[in-house]
Amino acid sequence: MEELDFFKKEWQKKSDALPKLSYDELYAMILKRSRSTVKWIFIVCLMEFVLGLLITLLYHPQFEKNIKVPPFLEWTSYLLIPVLVYFIYRFFSNYRKISADSSVKGLLDNIIRSRRTVKAYILFNLIYGGIISMYMMIHNFVSSKGGWDEFISHADSKEYLLVIGVTLISTAIVLGFFIGFYALIYGFFMRRLKRNYNELKKIEF
Amino acid sequence: MSKELEHSFISQLEEHQNIVHKICRIYTNDSDAHKDLFQEITIQLWKAYPKFRGDAKFSTWMYRVALNTAITLYRKSKKQPKTQDIDNVVYKVRSEPYDDTQERQLRLIYDAIKQLNDIEKALVFLYLEDKNYCEISETLGISEVNARVKMNRIKTKLKTILNP
Numbered sequence: 099m100e101e102l103d104f105f106k107k108e109w110q111k112k113s114d115a116l117p118k119l120s121y122d123e124l125y126a127m128i129l130k131r132s133r134s135t136v137k138w139i140f141i142v143c144l145m146e147f148v149l150g151l152l153i154t155l156l157y158h159p160q161f162e163k164n165i166k167v168p169p170f171l172e173w174t175s176y177l178l179i180p181v182l183v184y185f186i187y188r189f190f191s192n193y194r195k196i197s198a199d200s201s202v203k204g205l206l207d208n209i210i211r212s213r214r215t216v217k218a219y220i221l222f223n224l225i226y227g228g229i230i231s232m233y234m235m236i237h238n239f240v241s242s243k244g245g246w247d248e249f250i251s252h253a254d255s256k257e258y259l260l261v262i263g264v265t266l267i268s269t270a271i272v273l274g275f276f277i278g279f280y281a282l283i284y285g286f287f288m289r290r291l292k293r294n295y296n297e298l299k300k301i302e303f
Numbered sequence: 304m305s306k307e308l309e310h311s312f313i314s315q316l317e318e319h320q321n322i323v324h325k326i327c328r329i330y331t332n333d334s335d336a337h338k339d340l341f342q343e344i345t346i347q348l349w350k351a352y353p354k355f356r357g358d359a360k361f362s363t364w365m366y367r368v369a370l371n372t373a374i375t376l377y378r379k380s381k382k383q384p385k386t387q388d389i390d391n392v393v394y395k396v397r398s399e400p401y402d403d404t405q406e407r408q409l410r411l412i413y414d415a416i417k418q419l420n421d422i423e424k425a426l427v428f429l430y431l432e433d434k435n436y437c438e439i440s441e442t443l444g445i446s447e448v449n450a451r452v453k454m455n456r457i458k459t460k461l462k463t464i465l466n467p
Contacts, residue, residue, distance in 0.1 A: 104409075105409060109325075109432075110431070110432075121313055128345060128346065128349040130342060130346060132346045134372070134377065136376055198350065198371050199354060200371070200444070201442060202370060202374055204444045287378070290421070293421075294420075297420055297421070298445060301449050301452075302445055
């Protein structure tokens with residue numbers, strides 16, 4: 099393309115028309131703080147881990163004491179700790195690989211990989227939380243009706259539908275809220291990154 | 304980090320700052336954004352500098368970090384950047400007599416390049432800097448053949464933009 103080659107010549111000739119910063123001006127710049135996307139993705143991911151951990155360890159509302167949690171549910175909460183440790187380890191090992199001097203695709207690959215770990219962690223939490231809350235909702239409803247035996251012997255199909263309907267709708271609302279929240283936070287940081295990643299992938303096919 | 308490291312970094316950056324300014328010209332549209340991106344690239348270069356072993360040329364290494372920052376790491380600030388230290392410096396436009404038609408044609412090509420996406424801009428930038436396809440493919444992390452194919456497509460795209 100002739101025009102581009104003409105532009106290329108001009109582009110190289112025009113170097114001396116570019117601004118020139120002094121040593122002191124450049125020095126002042128390295129003292130400033132970075133505002134990079136990766137830094138913010140990292141901060142948000144860490145906040146998610148810390149928040150998840152704090153809720154598990156510290157948040158024990160009053161109503162929890164009145165509910166008799168079935169033993170199998172108590173056991174699953176112990177399983178959460180090794181899972182959390184695994185996810186944090188994976189996240190940090192991926193994050194360490196993120197380097198500004200890798201190739202453009204390499205950098206995008208590494209960011210997306212470490213982001214995927216946190217996404218898996220969130221998904222795991224949502225599914226786990228969803229199952230527990232659905233179970234607890236049904237369990238509480240049935241308890242208020244005098245227990246399983248009592249409920250089964252008296253309940254009609256309307257009551258069954260009510261239990262299932264309320265449980266599904268409320269779970270969907272909570273999950274929808276969380277998914278929307280995450281999409282908003284990460285959409286903010288990840289949109290441009292993903293667009294460029296897809297563009298590079300397109301070149302490779 | 305040691306003063307010696309700081310000194311060697313800033314001296315090299317001072318010498319090769321044109322590369323960063325050119326990237327800023329391609330990826331930003333006004334002087335504030337230019338300053339902002341220039342600053343972020345400088346910070347990223349400085350952060351990555353301890354890992355720079357000197358086995359590659361400083362300028363080659365700079366292309367990578369600077370393009371990575373422009374494409375991936377940089378988020379445009381909504382606020383005015385606090386870069387008073389370089390105010391009135393970055394956009395000193397040299398006034399000199401020029402050929403009007405030629406200048407207009409250059410402006411059109413420049414505007415067409417601005418319409419490309421981030422990755423296409425990176426390819427065009429490296430092409431304008433006279434990098435060979437081996438270097439382009441290494442900087443972007445794609446194969447040499449694909450870099451060549453994509454560059455040809457970009458040329459066609461630019462032609463269509465220029466002659467709709």
